[in-house]
Amino acid sequence: MKFIITFVLMVSILGYSHLPKNPTKFLSGDRLQKDWVESELTFIDHGLDTLYGQEVYLLYNDSGIPQIYYADVLADVCIDGLCKPLFIELYWDLLGQYSGFGVYPDELLSKFDHDLFTEQDYEKLDRLLADPYSKLEGKKLTDLYDPSKKREKVIEFKGKEVDGISGATKKEIKETVVEGALYSCFTLWQLANGEISVRIKENLSGIYTPALAQDFMESGISDYQVYAIKQFDDQDFTRYLKEVTMVILQARPLDRAWILKELPLEIWKNTTFVDSIYSNYAGFDSNTKTLLVNKLSLSTEKAALYLSSNLKEMTKNQIKTFLDSLSEITPEIMENLVAFSEDEQNIYGYLGIWWMMEYKRR
Amino acid sequence: MKRTLIVFLSLVISIATSFAQDRFLIEAESFSDKGGWVVDPQFVEQVGSSYLMAHGMGIPVRNASTEIEVTSKGEYQVWVRTKDWAPGPWDAPGRFFLKVNGIQLSQELGVIPEWNWQKAGSVTFDKKVNVIELVDLTGFNGRCDAIYFTKGTDVPPNEWEELLAWRQEIGKEPMVPAKTQHYDLVITGGGIAGCAAAIAAAEEGLKVALIHDRPLLGGNASSEIRVHTLGIYGKYERILRKIDTEHYPNGSIEAEKDQEKRDLNVKSYQNIDLHLNWRAYDAHAENEEIKYVDARHTHTGERIRFEAPLFVDATGDGWIGYWAGADYSYGRESVYKYGEEWTKHGELWSPEKADNVVMGSSILFQTSKRAAKSEFPDVPWAKPVAQEHKAVAGEWYWEFSRNDLHQIDDAEEIRDHMLKAIYGSFSNAKELTENDEYALDWVSYLVGKRESRRLIGDHVFTFNDVTGLTKFQDSVVQEEREVDIHFQQNLKDESKPDFLSKALFYRTPKYYIPYRSLYSRNISNLFMAGRNFSCSHVGLGGPRVMRTTGQMGAAVGFAASICKKYNANPRDVYEKYLAEYMQLIEDQKYLKP
């Protein structure tokens, strides 16, 4: 067996180009381009469970712009001394995030009872690999494998069996891996989310050129755009304001928060920006909403007006902050406040009433 | 039924009698028979008092009742300080009535948003001894802070300063306690850290006061919150085994076994003067030295002043330090402040710009499958939080933190949000026939916190002390458990409910915490132990677990004994008596149980 594997590996290293050999089965949202024409060996990872160092290639498009990382994986999945090879092609984006895989038609993934993976199994595998925070992180195979196959401890207290307790890590893990393929899943997760991912991320600053920056901004891929924005200076923010605005609208809350914290002050007064962001207030997550309310004092009257028409979308503290930071009460804002306070559907309508009473008193 | 002494208003003492009989205030937590209502002392600093809460998990609880003596017969207007904790277009979940001498007052209570006085109705007293009762209607956390009876048309105040002053006056409860007690060491907070500090100091012969606001010891490890203790024992195995827990699943009723052990062990020390159900409300410092801590009984309102040369803040929230003016931090430092970067996790680990985000708080709960179908009421008020989420079990990752909420100032809202998450998700799950037999066995009403104020010491423990495996001259705590930092799932994936978190684990060999992180840098006689020790946000990621916080407690208890021996302060122990102190700790290893 070992001999065959070695042979396959030698052939693959020496004999072929290092572009993927199989169509991708999953590739994150089809966002990443597939016109890869060139490959370059970036590093060899000597992490776990691959038989030999794992070569990781950077694939380029025909304009010479880096597109994706790729590894042709031959891993050895062993349990109780019984090993079988696992063939798969893995992909990472330029930020080191797992991005998909392809399989060899004659080496389809199989479970320990030799049944082939079903389509659902492949989907589950893709979901697992795409979760960098999986409970598999930092685990050893022996942590997961219970050789004695004893039934999970029955929790009993005061003569009563206590059920409904989750949290046994093993149970949580079981729910996320493909049944009957724990070891393959484990090995692949470590490959997809381990050292290789970190090294790719570290590699990015070295290959980051103005052309790639441009490519990132135009990619429509939020993570790339966020990375590009993170390299901005103040002038870049102004230059790319339209794109930045789009990214704020579409990015994950975490990234949105980063951008909102970093925006140069003058942008908060920019009417186009205020119109696009504050008018969309209701569409944002709660943490973003807090940041937007907190920034009101830096922004314009128009922003206050937008917020006043979105009071029902706010938490109690957001409303309080908003009301506290109102500098000028225009008739339109007052109208919105009254409408908000009078609508019984509004949980915090009373805050508006209290505020108006206090306002009148003053 | 014991009689509750009612308290009369005395605006001016000399003319007290003329007003006295016409108005009086009854603190709900002082009811002699609390029935199924629980005393909630967690939010005194925000509400103004402990309160009674009908925590029945959807089943109305037994009436709370008390007898009052009324010396001035006649008609009284009745006001109740209460709160609708889930205001919205539905029946308030926490509704209740007041009964006087068996007659229900007209107004349904618990239906106004935010803590405020609600008119309950009027009542005519025509005899001296009268019975008042709280009648819960829902089992869903109705709350009653106090009841005010007045013959006049006055409305009790609700504005904070005014309310406090009014309360002290009418309750004849001056802020300054009438009673003062003296100790060698006063420890506030009876979590694992506080318990360990008390034991270590008591074993070295110190006379110790341990002030804890609950009836049971252990804080998050108690059977009231039910988190199991993690971490290693370091040099203090003998002491920590007296108070830690087995590795039961979080939320399990098994916590009760360890509760019994812990309470018995701590109570077995003659020189630990245990004050259970006492909550500290002030610490007074002069010239950067604490003179006393004032505490109040959470049921009776009795007050005691605790004087000592040395104090330990083991409240988890850094209250003693906060009141005394100790330097503290809250939130996440910028990654550049201490260089705590972990590239792999970027902003989630340590942000570029400092912010007020901290790890969240949790409410654990437990369910079981019954022999027959079990009903659960509709909870429309919980659905905006739970949304579509279904669950018949919880765990540590039911955790809530949001950037507009402060873990201390907004703790009641955080607790209530988690109650909505639990009741709503459980109710959603009950819509599936497969869950017909499930019922809630237990839902905590105490919010389990992870992070709030961190007092600043001579050394601020950071992630670098972990990655660098720094060995300090004064390493008194050691740990090898991973550093884990939590983040809310919805930061990465907006579709997730806002009450679920994930953990990032950094695995590490053994690392050390120096003694200098366990005393205040600017309050000369203040130690701290537990999650409010001197650390950065990321620094707290590892050592917040409770065997580690227990080690801190023990280390501080022993340091206090050195302080006593030489009439020294905590910093002197490091500067002048370190060898002796380290030897004392080293010797612990060899003592048999």
Ligand SMILES: Cc1cc2nc3c(=O)[nH]c(=O)nc-3n(C[C@H](O)[C@H](O)[C@H](O)COP(=O)(O)OP(=O)(O)OC[C@H]3O[C@@H](n4cnc5c(N)ncnc54)[C@H](O)[C@@H]3O)c2cc1C
């Ligand atoms: C859901 C959850 C899961 C966790 N998982 C684990 C785990 O598995 N293992 C682990 O070891 N740790 C775990 N942790 C962390 C750990 O429980 C906390 O860090 C713990 O609070 C540390 O203990 P402590 O003694 O510092 O504080 P606490 O446990 O909070 O104890 C302090 C006590 O002081 C009392 N107090 C506060 N203010 C006053 C006052 N003014 N007067 C009198 N008394 C006061 C309070 O009642 C409080 O309980 C978890 C935490 C949570 C919330």
